[in-house]
Amino acid sequence: MLKKILVIHGPNLNLLGQREPAVYGRITLKQINNELIKVAKKKKVNLKIVQSNHEGEIVDLIGKSKAKYSALLINPAAYTHTSVAIRDAIAAANMLTVEVHLSNIYSREEFRQKSLISPVVQGTIMGFGAKSYILGLEALLDLIHK
Numbered sequence: 001m002l003k004k005i006l007v008i009h010g011p012n013l014n015l016l017g018q019r020e021p022a023v024y025g026r027i028t029l030k031q032i033n034n035e036l037i038k039v040a041k042k043k044k045v046n047l048k049i050v051q052s053n054h055e056g057e058i059v060d061l062i063g064k065s066k067a068k069y070s071a072l073l074i075n076p077a078a079y080t081h082t083s084v085a086i087r088d089a090i091a092a093a094n095m096l097t098v099e100v101h102l103s104n105i106y107s108r109e110e111f112r113q114k115s116l117i118s119p120v121v122q123g124t125i126m127g128f129g130a131k132s133y134i135l136g137l138e139a140l141l142d143l144i145h146k
């Protein structure tokens with residue numbers, strides 16, 4: 001059976017392409033998703049990709065994901081720095097999870113220089129723009145096949 005990986009994009013990532021291009025570049029979410037799908041096809045895994053601006057919706061999604069998916073790739077966006085609820089949902093799901101960020105959060109404003117999510121995931125990849133997602137997916141695939 002094909003493995004299924006859940007990809008979650010957090011708040012405002014739907015605006016990529018127009019949003020703060022000096023920080024996030026010109027690439028759109030659709031282009032990032034297409035790149036991810038290309039890699040997934042090559043590696044023979046299925047992706048379910050969701051973008052949400054709502055914390056509770058992301059919590060619900062993670063809560064239901066353990067039964068359906070082999071692993072989680074998540075950019076929690078602004079919730080990275082604030083959401084105990086998303087952190088707890090990931091810890092409770094206890095599934096292989098990689099956190100990604102387009103930007104290097106440690107080179108930005110002080111309020112971004114902490115991730116509540118990093119302590120409950122296998123690893124975090126940041127600072128490589130859209131490539132962070134591809135590296136994150138590849139890292140997850142390695143973990144799944146271990």
Ligand code: DQA
Pocket residue numbers: 011012013075076077078079080100101102103104105112
């Ligand atoms: C982000 C970094 C966050 O601080 C920010 O709120 C985002 C995007 C990133 O991918 O670099 O929305 O997660």
